[in-house]
Amino acid sequence: MAEEVRGRLIDAAGRAFAERGFEGASVRDICSDAGVNVAAINYHFGDKQSLYVACLEQAQCSESRQTLLAAAPSLPPEARLHGFIRGMLAAQGDPDRPRWHHALMLREMAHPTTAAAAVLQRYIRPLAETLREILEQISPGVSGMSHDGWPVGFSVVSQVLFYAVHRPVVRLLMGEAEHDALDVDFLADHITRFSLAALGRGPNIVGPSAAPSAGTRKTVPR
């Protein structure tokens, strides 16, 4: 029973922190949402801050796994990039995992707290290294570019993160109906094609065929 309360508390707090931020989420709301007494937070975690880092750790553990797995080294590099991008996009709305995991990490990335700088390092670094390796595989020499090729990697991931951070704006600009049509598969295909074209691989983004090249689409594991 004790561990279950801990879990319910982390889940309720994670949702609250992701949605309203650390200051905006009150311990009373969190406890009421989790169906426990207000004193439970201090009993199980010590204080609100420690509960926050507990949420962050849980979000971190589950986050990067599937993205990295989707970019299996055995695949051709274009398919790896597609898997990487699709993995990041899918992590935003994975039904098997609480939605707040991704949103909370995003908040922390935009406005890092002292408690989480180290966690961020462990969470982001392996993803960045994997992407760098994939890009070097696609376009040998990109790692040797100015600033170690970081800007190229940023240009790729920025397109993915955009839809996570600015989805409200996208909805407002495109309208509800059009926005809902931007599902994970479409966006993964678009971002992959855009990035590959920028790297000189694959057709330009404006072409006769709006479908992705066959090799990068179907061979990606779900």
Added chain:
Amino acid sequence: MAEEVRGRLIDAAGRAFAERGFEGASVRDICSDAGVNVAAINYHFGDKQSLYVACLEQAQCSESRQTLLAAAPSLPPEARLHGFIRGMLAAQGDPDRPRWHHALMLREMAHPTTAAAAVLQRYIRPLAETLREILEQISPGVSGMSHDGWPVGFSVVSQVLFYAVHRPVVRLLMGEAEHDALDVDFLADHITRFSLAALGRGPNIVGPSAAPSAGTRKTVPR
């Protein structure tokens, strides 16, 4: 004297809201920072919420001007894109304008409040329309693509917004020294080249020359 208090209040509040969010910034901190009495907020603005929208309006007015101006219709389309991107980047760190203007708009875009949906519309829409026009000029047919070409525009602006939203992460990943080398001019050149390459114009991003093509660099007005 009355108007000066209003101004000092908006400036102090804008900085506080941009840095710590609406909930995180207390009226006492704001007033102490502005050097006025706590009652001044309610006297001049009514309540904290109205002060917030006053900050948002001020940030909105000064924001989009220079970005749009930098993309003058008389220039060749590639230079217009470069100017648009450079304008957005420069707005992030323009010394002539309070730094909180851009940061506050970003916060509002990521987590919109009810009071600001309309403001967002007026602020973002003209920028989006201008970019769409530039892209159509560069690659005729892009507006007729799936979802009216929105994803292509998003792929461009996302690269710019990335450095505004996730700069702390960039600093952590690259290290302090390397990060500081990513100035406005370098990033504008990189993002423009990456995007043009994706659109099939200009050299690929990984090429013998890391410098931007001549036509797009020098002809951009500052």
Added chain:
DNA sequence: GATTGTTTAAAACAGTCGTTTGATTTTTCG
């Protein structure tokens, strides 16, 4: 100089915040 209306000041308002207390219930285990 008195009398307006406008702006500032200190103090207090009710309410919420995160946290703690101390008693009570539940669980664990010899």
Added chain:
DNA sequence: CGAAAAATCAAACGACTGTTTTAAACAATC
């Protein structure tokens, strides 16, 4: 079972929140 430990509970703590009040200082007009 019965004692020890763990967990939950309602209630209250002081500090802080946004807001209001009331009085004083200021400015401008007659």
